[in-house]
Amino acid sequence: MKVAIAGAGAVGRSIARELIENSHEVLLLERDIDHIDETAVPGATWVYADACELENLERAHLETFDVVVAATGDDKANLVVSLLAKTEFAVDRVVARINDPRNEWLFGEDWGVDVAVSTPRILASLVEEAVSVGDLVRLMTFRQGQANLVEMTLPDNTALAGRPVGKLELPRDAALVAILRGGRVIVPQADDPVEGGDELVFIVEHGGEEPLRKAIIVA
Secondary structure, eight states: OEEEEEOOSHHHHHHHHHHHHTTOEEEEEESOGGGOOTTTSTTOEEEESOTTSHHHHHHTTGGGOSEEEEOOSOHHHHHHHHHHHHHTTOOSEEEEEESSGGGGGGSSGGGTOSEEEEHHHHHHHHHHHHHOSSSEEEEEEETTTTEEEEEEEOOTTOTTTTOBGGGOOOOTTEEEEEEEETTEEEOOOTTOBOOTTOEEEEEEETTOHHHHHHHHHHO
16 A cells, blocks of 8 residues: 655654554655655655645645545645545545644545544543543544544443343444454454443444433443
């Protein structure tokens, strides 16, 4: 897979290293000469250019890439990169970094964003997840806000204890995708029972979190 990353700061470099380790082809676009350091991400192709400028993206042949990641520290720049990638180069998947949670509402289909990642929101969600039992915690949003990844930790005395996954009465637009139990990650099968203390990870349609929470709590 070919991935172009706009922004070679700490975040962009970290993403690039992970992708290269997984055998993907990575291009880093950076407008700050002080951030250009080819030894920092061996194996990446570096381009000194402003990714908000159309001609620079044309020279990089952005239309040949499978994914564009807008990873700068400036939300305005990330939106511009996302819009250009989607509308001018028809990139199939655009992932954008949100620096200020107040701008989250902008990062959607209108600006060419397929997946928006808010670091502050993720950190806050992880804090909530660590201390919340019996509440749904949103971890991530997919596909222009059409679906969310959410987590719920079951109370130790849950009435669901021992009930098979196939017998859970979930809303139509919610799916249980993983059970975290102790140090294990369980891909749930219909006959697998849930237990008190389990962390249940769901994908649920936007707006379906409250029906899901009620279904689990009432059960």
